[in-house]
Amino acid sequence: MHSRTCDAADAPTPGSPLPGTVEHALKIAVVGGFGVGKTTLVRSVSEIRPLTTEETMTEAAANVDDVRGVEGKRTTTIAFDFGRITLDATSVLYLFGAPGQQRFWFLWDRVLAGSLGAVVLVDTRRLEDSWYAIDRLEAQKTPFIVAHNDFGDAEHTLDDIRAALDLDPAVPLIRCDARERDSARQVLVTLVQHVRSLVSGDPR
Amino acid sequence: MSRSHRDESPDRLYVITSGRSSAPDDALDSVALIVAENAPTAGMQSEHARILRLCRGPTALVEIAAHLELPLAITRILVTDLLDGGHATARHPRSAPRRARPTTSPDVLEKVLLALQNL
Numbered sequence: 001m002h003s004r005t006c007d008a009a010d011a012p013t014p015g016s017p018l019p020g021t022v023e024h025a026l027k028i029a030v031v032g033g034f035g036v037g038k039t040t041l042v043r044s045v046s047e048i049r050p051l052t053t054e055e056t057m058t059e060a061a062a063n064v065d066d067v068r069g070v071e072g073k074r075t076t077t078i079a080f081d082f083g084r085i086t087l088d089a090t091s092v093l094y095l096f097g098a099p100g101q102q103r104f105w106f107l108w109d110r111v112l113a114g115s116l117g118a119v120v121l122v123d124t125r126r127l128e129d130s131w132y133a134i135d136r137l138e139a140q141k142t143p144f145i146v147a148h149n150d151f152g153d154a155e156h157t158l159d160d161i162r163a164a165l166d167l168d169p170a171v172p173l174i175r176c177d178a179r180e181r182d183s184a185r186q187v188l189v190t191l192v193q194h195v196r197s198l199v200s201g202d203p204r
Numbered sequence: 205m206s207r208s209h210r211d212e213s214p215d216r217l218y219v220i221t222s223g224r225s226s227a228p229d230d231a232l233d234s235v236a237l238i239v240a241e242n243a244p245t246a247g248m249q250s251e252h253a254r255i256l257r258l259c260r261g262p263t264a265l266v267e268i269a270a271h272l273e274l275p276l277a278i279t280r281i282l283v284t285d286l287l288d289g290g291h292a293t294a295r296h297p298r299s300a301p302r303r304a305r306p307t308t309s310p311d312v313l314e315k316v317l318l319a320l321q322n323l
């Protein structure tokens with residue numbers, strides 16, 4: 001594990017409480033394939049050590065359109081982790097790391113409902129892991145950006161990646177190192193700027 | 205990262221929630237902030253008491269789940285019990301909790317941006 005020294009390391013472990021004045025919680029999803037760096041990115045910017053929990057859904061609770069991956073009455077369970085950033089006295093931002101594969105998506109519909117936007121984290125070794133998430137975010141009209149987590153393995157330009165993902169030219173695509181706090185933060189800044197431009201440019 | 209409660213027995217979870225397996229459609233959002241309105245009372249189910257102790261200040265539903273090492277769905281049911289009983293209140297998230305397209309207001313986005321830039 002790359003344990004970096006940042007605020008997260010100083011936080012008391014069983015949960016540093018939020019200020020009592022916090023009224024609003026916002027969320028951002030970090031979606032991507034296995035091992036692409038979702039937890040690392042969350043850890044780099046979170047003020048708490050990322051926490052883990054799980055969502056379970058039985059057939060009865062699942063959306064009927066979305067249960068293709070669920071057989072019979074089995075309960076589907078997925079572990080996910082999250083971190084947070086207290087924005088000011090009244091607001092807190094939660095960051096969720098979410099595996100993007102199709103068979104998990106119906107769980108995210110509930111966990112991530114109302115997210116202000118999403119970051120799709122991609123790794124050039126397995127770009128196809130992000131296709132489904134991108135389709136799904138486009139269909140839901142959830143604002144998103146794509147961040148290429150650079151493992152230093154290949155010589156892909158951002159243009160190559162954009163073409164391989166068949167990404168709408170309006171969707172920002174940036175490179176990042178999820179282990180670096182500044183880089184991870186810049187990913188979030190890029191997303192929020194993008195959402196802001198959509199909100200101000202499209203008053204629907 | 206530990207995924208420690210993966211092996212939690214379904215039977216135990218069933219008992220904790222008195223056999224209920226799913227929350228209603230207008231269920232609490234994953235980041236609804238829960239605040240205890242009173243201390244645990246005598247005879248209260250231990251999970252309910254733990255939640256009240258955890259929520260002396262506002263605490264998001266997902267954080268409660270993580271600290272209790274219970275799945276989100278189970279935690280949602282337990283918290284809903286407390287809300288229904290008047291033992292806790294919920295502060296709801298900023299954007300629409302349902303599937304509708306998120307519409308975060310420009311001033312909220314501006315605030316988020318500023319906070320991230322100053323991180």
Ligand SMILES: Nc1nc2c(ncn2[C@@H]2O[C@H](COP(=O)(O)OP(=O)(O)OP(=O)(O)O)[C@@H](O)[C@H]2O)c(=O)[nH]1
Binds near residue numbers: 033037150
């Ligand atoms: N070289 C390099 N390694 C990274 C980078 N980001 C993450 N890693 C490493 O890649 C591994 C996987 O990162 P995680 O953050 O656990 O990935 P994840 O997407 O959360 O993985 P799962 O939750 O298992 O799907 C870890 O060993 C990280 O330290 C990066 O930018 N560069």
Ligand SMILES: [Mg+2]
Binds near residue numbers: 040097
């Ligand atoms: Mg992870």
